[in-house]
Amino acid sequence: MEIVCPAGTPAALRAAVKAGAHTVYCGFADETNARNFPGLNFDRDEMRDSIAFAHDHGAKVLIAINTYPRAGDEALWHRAVADAAKCRADAVILADIGLLAFAHQNFPELRRHLSVQAAAANADIVNFYGRTFGVKRVVLPRVLTVPEIAAINAETEVETEVFVFGGLCVMAEGRCSLSSYATGKSPNMNGVCSPASHVEYHEQDGQLDARLGGYTIHRVGKGEPAPYPTLCKGCFSAGSKTGHLFEDPVSLNAEALMPQLQKAGVTALKIEGRQRSVSYVSQVVRNFRAAVDALDAGRAMPEGMLVRLSEGQANTTGAYRKTWR
Amino acid sequence: MELTVGAVQFFWKPEFWAQFHADLADAPVDRVVLGELVCSKRLPFYQDLIPEAVATLQAAGKEVVLTSLALITLRRERKLMAELAEMGVEIEINDLTALAYLPEGTAFSVGPLVNAYNEGTLAWLAARGATRISLPPELPLGSIRVLAQAAKALGVQIEVWGHGRLPLAISGRCYHSRLYGRPKDNCQYACEEDPDGRPVETLDQQPFLAINGVQTLSDTHACTLNQIDALRDAGVAALRLSPQSQRFADLCRIYRAMLEGSVAPEAAIAQLTALTPEVRLSDGFIDGARGVAWSVESTA
Numbered sequence: 001m002e003i004v005c006p007a008g009t010p011a012a013l014r015a016a017v018k019a020g021a022h023t024v025y026c027g028f029a030d031e032t033n034a035r036n037f038p039g040l041n042f043d044r045d046e047m048r049d050s051i052a053f054a055h056d057h058g059a060k061v062l063i064a065i066n067t068y069p070r071a072g073d074e075a076l077w078h079r080a081v082a083d084a085a086k087c088r089a090d091a092v093i094l095a096d097i098g099l100l101a102f103a104h105q106n107f108p109e110l111r112r113h114l115s116v117q118a119a120a121a122n123a124d125i126v127n128f129y130g131r132t133f134g135v136k137r138v139v140l141p142r143v144l145t146v147p148e149i150a151a152i153n154a155e156t157e158v159e160t161e162v163f164v165f166g167g168l169c170v171m172a173e174g175r176c177s178l179s180s181y182a183t184g185k186s187p188n189m190n191g192v193c194s195p196a197s198h199v200e201y202h203e204q205d206g207q208l209d210a211r212l213g214g215y216t217i218h219r220v221g222k223g224e225p226a227p228y229p230t231l232c233k234g235c236f237s238a239g240s241k242t243g244h245l246f247e248d249p250v251s252l253n254a255e256a257l258m259p260q261l262q263k264a265g266v267t268a269l270k271i272e273g274r275q276r277s278v279s280y281v282s283q284v285v286r287n288f289r290a291a292v293d294a295l296d297a298g299r300a301m302p303e304g305m306l307v308r309l310s311e312g313q314a315n316t317t318g319a320y321r322k323t324w325r
Numbered sequence: 326m327e328l329t330v331g332a333v334q335f336f337w338k339p340e341f342w343a344q345f346h347a348d349l350a351d352a353p354v355d356r357v358v359l360g361e362l363v364c365s366k367r368l369p370f371y372q373d374l375i376p377e378a379v380a381t382l383q384a385a386g387k388e389v390v391l392t393s394l395a396l397i398t399l400r401r402e403r404k405l406m407a408e409l410a411e412m413g414v415e416i417e418i419n420d421l422t423a424l425a426y427l428p429e430g431t432a433f434s435v436g437p438l439v440n441a442y443n444e445g446t447l448a449w450l451a452a453r454g455a456t457r458i459s460l461p462p463e464l465p466l467g468s469i470r471v472l473a474q475a476a477k478a479l480g481v482q483i484e485v486w487g488h489g490r491l492p493l494a495i496s497g498r499c500y501h502s503r504l505y506g507r508p509k510d511n512c513q514y515a516c517e518e519d520p521d522g523r524p525v526e527t528l529d530q531q532p533f534l535a536i537n538g539v540q541t542l543s544d545t546h547a548c549t550l551n552q553i554d555a556l557r558d559a560g561v562a563a564l565r566l567s568p569q570s571q572r573f574a575d576l577c578r579i580y581r582a583m584l585e586g587s588v589a590p591e592a593a594i595a596q597l598t599a600l601t602p603e604v605r606l607s608d609g610f611i612d613g614a615r616g617v618a619w620s621v622e623s624t625a
Binding site: 095097101102118125128143174180183213215218235236237241245322324 | 397400444
C-alpha cells in the first residue's frame with residue numbers, strides 16, 4: 001500500500017520524502033486548501049522546487065485544492081489548478097464539482113483525486129465521480145467501517161485512499177458548518193475549523209476554561225493539560241448528561257487495522273497533519289513506512305509504535321469499527 | 326418570492342407526521358418537500374403515509390417534492406434512492422449519490438445539504454437538470470447575490486434557508502444513541518423523544534446546538550424576516566421554512582404576510598417572538614460576523 005503523507009512546509013515535505021513517503025500532499029498558501037493556517041503551505045516557487053525534489057527522490061506530490069470556491073472569486077481556484085499542472089504535480093485533490101468540471105475540461109491530463117471534503121460514502125457516488133470527472137482516486141470519508149470500504153472497492157475501479165492516523169473529523173467532511181456558526185470561519189469556505197484566532201483561555205478559581213467564539217467547551221483544573229477547543233470534541237451538556245457528546249478529544253490511529261484495510265482493497269493510507277512539525281512528520285512517516293513494508297513482505301507489523309505521538313495521548317479507530325457509531 | 330416547506334428533519338410519530346402534512350394543505354405555502362432526510366431507520370414508520378400526503382398536497386395545489394437522504398452509505402439506502410427515482414414525483418437531492426439514479430435529462434431540485442457554493446457548480450448542476458437550488462445555509466449575502474444572478478441566466482430558481490434550526494452537520498455516528506450509551510444499531514429510536522431536537526448547552530449553560538440523531542443543528546432558529554428585502558433584491562426566488570412541531574402554520578402565515586408587504590419586519594418579528602417566546606433567532610450566516618449572530622439584537 002502507498003503511504004500519503006502531509007507536508008505544511010517545504011521542510012516538512014523534504015523530511016517526509018527522506019523518511020520514506022511514497023507520496024506527499026500539500027497546498028498553496030491561500031484559501032484554496034483546507035489547512036489554510038498562518039505560516040503554513042507553499043508559494044508557487046516553493047511548490048515547483050519541492051515537487052522537483054520529490055520527483056528526484058522517486059516520490060509523488062499531490063496538491064490539495066479542496067475548499068469550495070467562493071462565488072464571484074472562482075478564478076483564484078482555477079489559477080491554483082493551472083499552477084498545479086505547471087508545477088508538475090502528480091495529481092490535484094479536489095472537492096467541488098464545479099472545480100472538478102473545470103479541471104476535467106481544461107487540464108484533462110492532470111490526474112484528479114476526490115478530496116475527503118466531498119464525503120463520497122458509497123460505490124454509486126465513487127463511480128459517478130470516476131465516470132463524470134475522470135476521478136482516479138477517492139479519499140473516503142471517516143464515516144465508513146472496514147467491511148463497507150471493502151464493499152465499495154468490490155464495486156469500483158476507482159482507487160480508494162483512507163485516513164489511518166492523526167486528527168479525526170467526527171462529522172461527514174465538507175458537510176459541517178459548526179465552525180462558521182460559532183466563529184464565522186468554515187472548512188468549506190475558508191479552509192479552517194475552530195480557528196486559533198477565536199480561541200481564548202480564561203483562568204478563574206483554579207480552573208482553566210477554553211473557549212471558542214465565546215463558548216466554553218473545555219474546563220480543566222489548574223495545571224492539567226487543556227486540549228485545544230475543537231468544536232466537535234468539546235464538552236457539552238444535554239439534559240442531565242455532561243460530557244463529550246460528539247467525540248472525546250482523541251485522534252485516529254488505525255495502524256492495527258492496516259492488514260484489514262489492505263485486504264479491503266485500499267490503495268493508499270493517508271496521514272493527517274499538515275500543521276505538524278518536521279520532526280513529527282518524519283517520525284510518523286518512518287513508522288508507517290516500516291509498517292507498510294512489513295505488511296507487504298508478509299512480516300508482523302511493529303505494534304503500538306505511534307501512540308506517543310497522538311493528540312492528548314488518547315486514540316480511536318474511529319468509524320472503521322462499527323461500534324463507534 | 327415563494328415559500329417552500331422543507332423536509333421534516335426530526336423523527337415524529339406517524340400520526341403527528343400525517344397531521345402536519347395534512348394541515349400544510351391549508352397553509353399559505355407554495356411547495357412542500359417531504360420524506361426522510363436524516364436517518365433511513367426512521368422511514369419504515371411512516372413510509373406508507375407518504376403517498377396520501379403527496380396526493381393531499383397536490384390536490385391543494387402545492388408543488389410536491391420528495392427528498393433524498395442526506396448521507397447515503399448502506400446498500401439498503403442506495404436501493405431506497407433507486408425506488409425514490411421511480412416514484413414519478415420530483416426529487417430533491419441532498420446527497421449527490423441520488424444523481425446516479427436520475428436519468429440524464431430528468432429535472433430535479435438540489436437541497437441545502439449539497440455543496441453548491443459557486444457559479445461553476447451551479448452551471449454543472451443546471452446542465453445536469455437542476456431547476457431549483459436551495460443554497461447551503463452558511464452562504465453569505467454576497468455569494469447568494471452572485472449565484473442568484475448566475476442562476477437567472479440558466480433558468481434555475483434560487484432558494485435560501487428561510488427559517489428554522491440550521492442543519493450544521495451530518496455524521497456516521499448517532500448522538501442520540503451515544504447520549505444513552507447505546508450502539509446505533511440498537512438506538513431504540515431515542516431521537517423520537519425530541520420532536521425539535523435535543524438542546525445542547527456549553528459548560529456555561531449557554532444554549533448552543535441541538536442533537537437530532539446523526540444530525541447536529543443550531544440552537545437558534547434561523548430567521549430571515551429582517552433580510553427579506555435584501556434577499557429579494559439579490560434575486561432569491563424562494564425561502565425555505567423548516568418544520569417545527571409547534572405553531573408552524575402560524576409561522577407560515579407570518580412569512581406570507583411579510584412577503585406580501587402587509588406587515589413590517591419589526592412587527593413580524595414581534596409576532597414570531599410572541600408565538601414561540603423560548604426560541605432564540607439568528608440570521609448571521611446571511612450578513613453577520615458568524616452564523617449565530619442576530620441582526621436585530623446588534624442594531625438595537
